[in-house]
Structure formats: structure tokens, C-alpha cells
Amino acid sequence: MSDLTKQSETVEKAKSAYQASRALSQLEAEQKNKALTAMAAALRENTDWLIDENRKDVQSGKQKDLSSSLLDRLTLNQNRIDDMATGLEQIAGLRNPIGETLEQWSRPNGLNIEKVRVPLGVVGIIYEARPNVTVDATGLCLKTGNAVVLRGSSSALHSNKAIVSVLHEALEQVGLPPQAVQLVEDTTRQGAQDMFRLKEYLDVLIPRGGASLIERVVQEATVPVLETGVGNCHVYIDETAKPELAIGVTVNAKTQRPSVCNAAETIIVHHSWAQKHGDALITALQDKGVEMRGDNEAQSLFPSISGATEEDWHTEYLDDIVALKIVHSTQEAIEHIQYYGTKHSEAILSETEDNVCLFLNSVDASTVYHNASTRFTDGFEFGFGAEIGISTQKLHARGPMGLEALSTTKYVVRGSGQMK
Known part of the structure; x- marks a missing residue:
């Protein structure tokens, strides 16, 4: 055992x-589903509290001058709590992957080999000001037979303690051990470092938050x-993109919820499309309060936007800011994404099949889109x-990680006395 056995809270x-x-x-699957349903009901019953x-x-976050994006992620309301409860109910309705046989074969010596899906064991989650992660992680881990150790940030401590308290009560009601869901209340740097080194007890560690x-x-x-990755996501508007579709999807990708990792941070526009329809796009974004920063060509086409720096192309704003890049080919757009992207979510808006295929096949990201918003990169x-x-x-695993990502496999070998 390591020196961590001096029994810190973590x-x-x-x-x-x-x-x-x-x-x-x-x-059994029925027991887990009963617990998930009970937790969903408990969240709804305790919404006001x-x-x-x-x-x-x-x-407290406002007093500490947290950014608007962090405050948005932190805030709970009736709709968001109901969404969390609905998520648990949906998880309960999903197929249980644990115990399923993925492959099965026999060897010439008579051995029968099965590849079976099993839980990871104990999953550690380190995350920032997002109370919904507390519920999502618990639900997914429970469904897959994993215990979970949650370590949120100090900015969400009251919220996380309350949520875990409600979840514990629901687990007790259905006869499952509440110890399977643990919230580490030590939000110090040392507490995090303890968690980093808990190989004795944690099978995997998942960070959710900013790049740092x-x-x-x-x-x-x-x-x-x-x-989990930072979301410096791009939307590329090809020269044949339908104006109404392109503007609608782009505005949604940027403004529907700017503070999340699947929001668009850079818009790449083909020069020909920009000349014909760019003013309408700029107006639509600015009407939503978006600050725009463009390259030299974008500024020459649209004098109302400010200049972009090299840093802007790398930045995950998580705010009402977007960078605008003008290109002259789909290949140029792809090269920009490959250099600056974070392999999260990338979209092309186009009616040219060759360009669409080139983009979807060439862009290295967890999720690529044609004529749809990057906002759909989400487990729900x-x-x-x-x-x-x-x-x-x-x-x-890659992309949105659901139940299968929280499992691993083992081989079950049955014989009749075989020896090598």
C-alpha cells in the first residue's frame, strides 16, 4: 500500500x-433499474431544496466573479433538475450491457471461449462547476455495476452535497449500498492529488472540465x-450551403448554449458564400449578442467585426465570442481544423457530395456532422x-461515452480437463 493509506477523506x-x-x-438489471427510477423520483421530489x-x-460564484459561462453551468432550475431525472429514467430503459457475450468460439482442443462484458469496478470523476455531472455519472455507473467516486469543485459543493444526499436516500430505499456513490468534499489541490494516485481503489479516472x-x-x-477533451469546435459553411439552413445551424451551434464543450468556437466560411450571404450571417450572430473576431479577409468583407489573433484560433471561448475564418476550398477548411481543432466535433454545411465526403472522411474528430449542429454531440x-x-x-472510447464506455471485457474459458 502507498502512503495514501493514512486515511484522508479521499x-x-x-x-x-x-x-x-x-x-x-x-x-441484476431489474435491481439497478429500480434504483435509477427511485433516484429520478427523489430528485423531482426534492427540487425546491x-x-x-x-x-x-x-x-458565492457571483461574489467570486465567476464567468457567465461557469455560472450557467453551475445553475440549477426546475427544468434542469427534471432533465437530470429524465436522464436517469432513460438510462433505466436502456439495454443492460453487463454480462452480455460479445464473442464465443471453440478451439480444436475443445476449449470454449467467451468474451463477456463486465464493469470497470470503481470510476473516479473529477469535474468543475457542473452539478448535472453528479447525477449523470452516478446513473451511468450504477447501470453498469460500477461504484463511483465524485470530486466536484468547491464552487458547486453545496449543490453536489445536496444531490448526493438525495441519491443516497433513494439507494437505501431500494436496498442498495449508498456507499457505492461517494462525494469527496475535500476540494483542495492535495485532495485532488490523493485521488490521482489511488490505484489501490480506482480503476479509471475521468476528468471533465477545462483544458487546465x-x-x-x-x-x-x-x-x-x-x-475527455476541450471543445474547440468548428462549423464550415461551404460555397453551396443553403443560406437559411447554414445561418440557422451556425447560430444554433454558437448561441444555443455557448458555455458547453460542443458549442462552435470558430466559423469557417467559403469566400464565395461569404460574399453572397455573409452579411446575413453576421447580422444573425450579432443580433444574438455574439462578438466576432475575423481574419484579414473577413474584416475586409465585414468591417463591423474586430481582428482575430493567433490565440483566437486556439481558444475554447465558452462564451458569446466566435472567430471567423474565410477560406477558398474545402481542403483549406480541413487543414485549418486539423491544425487548430481539438478532435471534438466538427461540421460541414454543404450541398456538394464530393466536398461532404472529403470533409467527413478527412477530419479527425470524435464526431463529424453534415448539415447539423455540433450541439448534438451529447449522450442524451x-x-x-x-x-x-x-x-x-x-x-x-471515443465521442459521447455512455454505458459501454464504462465497461471492459473478460474471457470466460470452459474446458473438460484440458492441459497444455
Whole structure:
């Protein structure tokens, strides 16, 4: 054992989750679904109290001058709590992947081999001011027979404590161990570092938040990391894009909820389309309060926008700001995305099949779109009920991570006395 066994709060809770995970892995699908339904009902029943507790975090955040995007992620209201409850109900309605046989074959020596899906064990989640992650992560982990150790930020502590309290009560009501859901209340840097090194108890660690948090976890953790990515997402408007469709999708991708990772941060526009329809696009975005920063060609076409710097092409604004790049071919758009993108979500708006195929086949991202908003990169929208995060890496999962991403496999080999 490491020196972490001096029993910090983080270690104690991870150890409890580890012990509870053994019972969870043996649960039948019906038991897990009953718990998920109970948790959804409990959230709805306690909506007013959850909003009151959340209000403490929001007020504190305002006093600390948190950005508008962080405050938006932090805030709970009746609709958002109902959405979280609905997500749990959807998870309950999904097929249970645990225990399914993925492959089966026999060897010439008579051995029968099965590849079976099993839980990861204990999943650690480190995240920032997003109370919905507390519910989404718990639901997905429970459905897959995993215990979960949650470590949110100090800015959401009241909200997370209240949510976990409600979830614990629901678990107790249906006879499941509440220890399977642990909230680490130590939000210090040392508390995070303890979690990074808990290989004794955590099977995987998933960071959800900004670039600095993700980078720190990836660099410092000894626990295996499922990396979720920063969303520097692009929308490319090709020269044949339908004006009404292109403007509608682009405005949605940028403004429907600017503070999330699947919002568009750079708009790339073919020069010919920009000459004909660019003014309407600029007006539509500016009417939504979006600040626009463009390259030299964009500024010459649209004098009302300010200049973009090299930093703008790299930035995930999470705010009502967008960068505008003018290009003269689909290939030029692809090259810009490949250099500046974060492999999250990228879209092409076009009616030219060759350009669409080139874009979809060439762009290296977890999710690519044709004539649709990047805002759909989401577990709920993909039919997963919720998501544990958006993975931009290529091992062990990619894109919105639902139930299957929270499982692994083992081989079950049956014989009749075979020896090598």
C-alpha cells in the first residue's frame, strides 16, 4: 500500500466505494433499474431544496466573479433538475450491457471461449462547476455495476452535497449500498492529488472540465485516465450551403448554449458564400449578442467585426465570442481544423457530395456532422440517456461515452480437463 493509506477523506471514501463495487457487480438489471427510477423520483421530489442549496453556490460564484459561462453551468432550475431525472429514467430503459457475450468460439482442443462484458469496478470523476455531472455519472455507473467516486469543485459543493444526499436516500430505499456513490468534499489541490494516485481503489479516472484540469489529470495521475477533451469546435459553411439552413445551424451551434464543450468556437466560411450571404450571417450572430473576431479577409468583407489573433484560433471561448475564418476550398477548411481543432466535433454545411465526403472522411474528430449542429454531440441526444463525458482520445472510447464506455471485457474459458 502507498502512503495514501493514512486515511484522508479521499482514501476512506474510495475504499468504501471499492468495497461496495463488489456487490454492485452482482446486481441484476431489474435491481439497478429500480434504483435509477427511485433516484429520478427523489430528485423531482426534492427540487425546491436542491434549488435552494444550489442558490448558495451561485451567489458565492457571483461574489467570486465567476464567468457567465461557469455560472450557467453551475445553475440549477426546475427544468434542469427534471432533465437530470429524465436522464436517469432513460438510462433505466436502456439495454443492460453487463454480462452480455460479445464473442464465443471453440478451439480444436475443445476449449470454449467467451468474451463477456463486465464493469470497470470503481470510476473516479473529477469535474468543475457542473452539478448535472453528479447525477449523470452516478446513473451511468450504477447501470453498469460500477461504484463511483465524485470530486466536484468547491464552487458547486453545496449543490453536489445536496444531490448526493438525495441519491443516497433513494439507494437505501431500494436496498442498495449508498456507499457505492461517494462525494469527496475535500476540494483542495492535495485532495485532488490523493485521488490521482489511488490505484489501490480506482480503476479509471475521468476528468471533465477545462483544458487546465484535463491536462493536469493526464500528466499527474497514476490511475488510468479516460480523457475527455476541450471543445474547440468548428462549423464550415461551404460555397453551396443553403443560406437559411447554414445561418440557422451556425447560430444554433454558437448561441444555443455557448458555455458547453460542443458549442462552435470558430466559423469557417467559403469566400464565395461569404460574399453572397455573409452579411446575413453576421447580422444573425450579432443580433444574438455574439462578438466576432475575423481574419484579414473577413474584416475586409465585414468591417463591423474586430481582428482575430493567433490565440483566437486556439481558444475554447465558452462564451458569446466566435472567430471567423474565410477560406477558398474545402481542403483549406480541413487543414485549418486539423491544425487548430481539438478532435471534438466538427461540421460541414454543404450541398456538394464530393466536398461532404472529403470533409467527413478527412477530419479527425470524435464526431463529424453534415448539415447539423455540433450541439448534438451529447449522450442524451445520441440516445445514451446521459454521458460520462466526450472522449477525444482513441483508446478506450471515443465521442459521447455512455454505458459501454464504462465497461471492459473478460474471457470466460470452459474446458473438460484440458492441459497444455
